[in-house]
Amino acid sequence: xxPVQERTPLIAMRGxxxxxxxxxxxxxxDLEVQAGEVLAIVGDNGAGKSTLIKILTGVYRPxxxxxxxxxxxxxxxxxxxxxxxxxxxxxxxxxxxDHLTPAANLFLGSELTRRVLGVTxxxxxxxxxxxxxxxxxxxxxxxRSMDVPTSSLSGGQRQAVAIARAVYNSELKVLVMDExxxxxxxxxTARTLKLIQAVRDQGIAVIVIxxxxxxxxxxxxxxxxxxxxxxxxxxxxxxxxITSVLGMIVGAADRNAA
Amino acid sequence: MSDTSAAPATGHASGEPDxxxxxxxxxxxxxxxxxxxxxxxxxxxxxxxxxxxEPARYFRLSNFDIxxxxxxxxxxxxxxxxxxxxTRGIDLSIGSVAALTAIIMAYMVxxxxxxxxxxxxxxxxxxxxxxxxxxxxxxxxxxxxxxxTLAMDLAYRGFALxxxxxxxxxxxxxxxxxxxxxxxxxxxxxxxxxGLSTLLLGYVIYTRTRLGRYALAIGSNPEAAELTxxxxxxxxxxxxxxxxxxxxxxxxxxxxxxxxxxxxxxxxFNLHVIAAVVVGGTSLFGGRGSIVGSLAGVLLLSMMINAxxxxxxxxxxxxxxxxxxxxxxxxFYTWLQKSDRDGGGSLxxxxxxxxxxxxxxxxxxxxxxxxALFLLGWLFAGETTAVR
Numbered sequence: 001x002x003p004v005q006e007r008t009p010l011i012a013m014r015g016x017x018x019x020x021x022x023x024x025x026x027x028x029x030d031l032e033v034q035a036g037e038v039l040a041i042v043g044d045n046g047a048g049k050s051t052l053i054k055i056l057t058g059v060y061r062p063x064x065x066x067x068x069x070x071x072x073x074x075x076x077x078x079x080x081x082x083x084x085x086x087x088x089x090x091x092x093x094x095x096x097x098d099h100l101t102p103a104a105n106l107f108l109g110s111e112l113t114r115r116v117l118g119v120t121x122x123x124x125x126x127x128x129x130x131x132x133x134x135x136x137x138x139x140x141x142x143x144r145s146m147d148v149p150t151s152s153l154s155g156g157q158r159q160a161v162a163i164a165r166a167v168y169n170s171e172l173k174v175l176v177m178d179e180x181x182x183x184x185x186x187x188x189t190a191r192t193l194k195l196i197q198a199v200r201d202q203g204i205a206v207i208v209i210x211x212x213x214x215x216x217x218x219x220x221x222x223x224x225x226x227x228x229x230x231x232x233x234x235x236x237x238x239x240x241x242i243t244s245v246l247g248m249i250v251g252a253a254d255r256n257a258a
Numbered sequence: 259m260s261d262t263s264a265a266p267a268t269g270h271a272s273g274e275p276d277x278x279x280x281x282x283x284x285x286x287x288x289x290x291x292x293x294x295x296x297x298x299x300x301x302x303x304x305x306x307x308x309x310x311x312e313p314a315r316y317f318r319l320s321n322f323d324i325x326x327x328x329x330x331x332x333x334x335x336x337x338x339x340x341x342x343x344x345t346r347g348i349d350l351s352i353g354s355v356a357a358l359t360a361i362i363m364a365y366m367v368x369x370x371x372x373x374x375x376x377x378x379x380x381x382x383x384x385x386x387x388x389x390x391x392x393x394x395x396x397x398x399x400x401x402x403x404x405x406x407t408l409a410m411d412l413a414y415r416g417f418a419l420x421x422x423x424x425x426x427x428x429x430x431x432x433x434x435x436x437x438x439x440x441x442x443x444x445x446x447x448x449x450x451x452x453g454l455s456t457l458l459l460g461y462v463i464y465t466r467t468r469l470g471r472y473a474l475a476i477g478s479n480p481e482a483a484e485l486t487x488x489x490x491x492x493x494x495x496x497x498x499x500x501x502x503x504x505x506x507x508x509x510x511x512x513x514x515x516x517x518x519x520x521x522x523x524x525x526x527f528n529l530h531v532i533a534a535v536v537v538g539g540t541s542l543f544g545g546r547g548s549i550v551g552s553l554a555g556v557l558l559l560s561m562m563i564n565a566x567x568x569x570x571x572x573x574x575x576x577x578x579x580x581x582x583x584x585x586x587x588x589x590f591y592t593w594l595q596k597s598d599r600d601g602g603g604s605l606x607x608x609x610x611x612x613x614x615x616x617x618x619x620x621x622x623x624x625x626x627x628x629x630a631l632f633l634l635g636w637l638f639a640g641e642t643t644a645v646r
Contacts, residue, residue, distance in 0.1 A: 080487060095485040097478035099545035100471075108475055109486035111468060121466040145282040152286065165486075 008071045010035045010205050011056065011087075011174055016065035018051050025051040026062075027229045033205045035173065038196060040208045040216040040237070043226030043249055049209050052226070053176050056207070057089045058082030069173075086173035088166040092182055094158055098151035102143055102161045103131035105150050106168060134164050139198050155184045156191035163195055167204075174205045181215050193219045213242050225249055292594060296587050297537050297554035304561050308568065316568050326450045327439065329560035331511050333453030334504040335531045336538075336552040337460030341470065341497050343535055346477040346544030347396070349498065350407040352505040353527035354414035355388045360509035360519040361418050364427035367434070374433040378510050385506020386499045388414060393495035411528070418521040428518035438514020449511050456504065461549045463500075473497055477544025526577075533580055534559050537587040559583070 009032035018026040026048045033039045041049045054060045058076035067074040069085065076082050096105050107127045114123045128146055135141045141160040144153060150161060159180060166175055177196065181189040196219050200206050210216050216223060217237055225232040225248040233248040308316040335352055342349050363381040366372040395406045440448035464470040472493045475483045483490050508527065513519040536542060537558060538551030562583065563576050
């Protein structure tokens with residue numbers, strides 16, 4: 001279904017290393033992701049998942065290694081640089097201001113404005129309309145109400161608002177999601193997995209970090225296993241099973257790569 | 259907004275009916291006006307009380323004029339304080355800022371012959387500078403706002419005392435007096451116009467500008483604000499600069515109103531303004547505020563103080579009443595928030611737990627000890643010397 005090796009990957013990270021002082025967090029790690037696929041990254045705590053992702057989103061700079069985007073060299077100076085290049089992240093905390101409306105959250109930091117008598121004012125009406133449209137058209141989500149504090153929405157709907165914020169950027173090519181289902185119940189988890197698929201179906205590469213192998217197998221196309229700062233394996237989800245991935249995570253079955 | 263389950267899915271992830279009721283609940287619709295319920299109820303209570311006790315002297319147009327003029331002084335500061343508190347901040351230095359800027363303005367006018375139209379903007383921009391210093395101390399030196407502005411309150415007051423010594427500066431140009439107590443024939447007084455204008459400006463800032471939106475976002479979730487690329491420190495500084503400027507304006511209004519100013523003027527501006535804002539439903543925990551509520555809060559405090567004066571109750575009871583109103587309103591809002599989640603139990607159930615019984619025992623013990631000491635003192639009482 002998803003040709004992996006034939007095409008030039010949208011993102012390719014090669015030989016990435018990262019040291020913090022004397023501690024080696026990442027050692028010679030590769031990562032490839034194609035447009036329109038969900039790549040899951042799994043591994044134990046401290047395996048280097050978050051560090052790898054923070055390098056991709058421009059938060060950290062790698063100590064060694066190179067990155068390319070559609071074959072072109074990719075150099076990132078900070079997180080905002082990554083957003084400009086179409087790489088954004090949805091954090092586990094969702095980074096929502098709970099007292100504000102969904103629309104205010106969706107446009108937080110990049111508000112739509114209009115000028116009235118030479119003064120720049122917020123265009124609240126247009127933001128509300130646009131937010132409703134993006135949620136509906138891009139994610140197929142209709143919020144309970146656009147006029148309530150975001151805190152009063154369900155976990156899945158809050159997740160949708162956070163994802164919509166990234167998706168609203170029409171240049172978005174890669175969406176990184178850190179533990180998207182960690183704090184959700186079963187029903188909300190199912191909805192969030194559907195949201196991830198909705199984003200993927202729009203040709204966006206989605207990278208999901210998760211501890212839940214059930215969720216990973218439900219949503220991903222490929223799984224990259226990290227262990228002790230190295231890539232312990234990479235498998236196609238359809239050709240693998242939880243037991244063998246679990247084996248790679250704990251280091252029982254080495255070289256089980258696809 | 260229509261029902262979720264009725265809408266066919268046009269996207270990929272929808273389709274499942276939402277178990278929750280569509281649209282905001284009645285409670286949520288009311289929630290927006292909660293900021294007004296508290297002060298309005300208390301204003302109604304004051305009016306009712308005065309209608310019973312002193313209708314003739316309280317319900318006079320001239321008396322409401324007095325109330326408005328008193329409230330006007332606090333309106334600019336209440337506007338800015340609403341934004342400060344929305345960011346989870348606080349500014350305890352505004353009384354000293356007002357005194358300091360008014361003293362400097364008075365010196366510039368009286369000793370250096372500055373025209374009033376330079377001296378007044380100068381006072382406001384000096385206030386803004388004080389606010390800038392506060393903002394920099396909080397954001398750059400990472401001093402918590404409570405301690406930082408408390409310390410600067412001492413410092414600004416000290417500067418004012420150094421400048422003015424014990425002198426009362428009085429008799430200003432009539433334009434400055436007009437700012438403080440000028441009348442517009444057939445209309446409300448000039449300070450009331452100024453105060454209401456600043457609140458209107460505040461309303462626009464609060465609902466229609468990045469400054470207002472970011473103030474709320476910062477107060478609601480500082481980490482999220484940072485992650486979404488909001489320059490958090492810069493916007494915090496803006497808010498304190500606005501606060502300082504409004505304190506400077508209040509200094510001018512106070513100097514004009516009394517036609518005099520001294521270094522010890524405006525001692526309780528900070529607590530009065532914070533009280534008005536908090537009574538008006540702005541949350542001390544940030545992220546939630548109301549300019550209209552602050553207006554109601556300012557009016558309530560002025561009406562209450564005026565009522566105490568009308569009833570010829572001793573002046574010092576004012577602070578007792580202000581304290582009681584603050585506690586009552588904050589407790590009320592906290593109770594509202596809490597009943598959101600667990601519905602709250604009856605009063606009786608609150609005393610049922612062993613923990614509550616221990617607290618009750620402590621209360622009883624303390625009362626008993628204090629009472630016993632009074633009794634002991636009375637039993638062994640010797641010669642008395644009159645206190646007054």
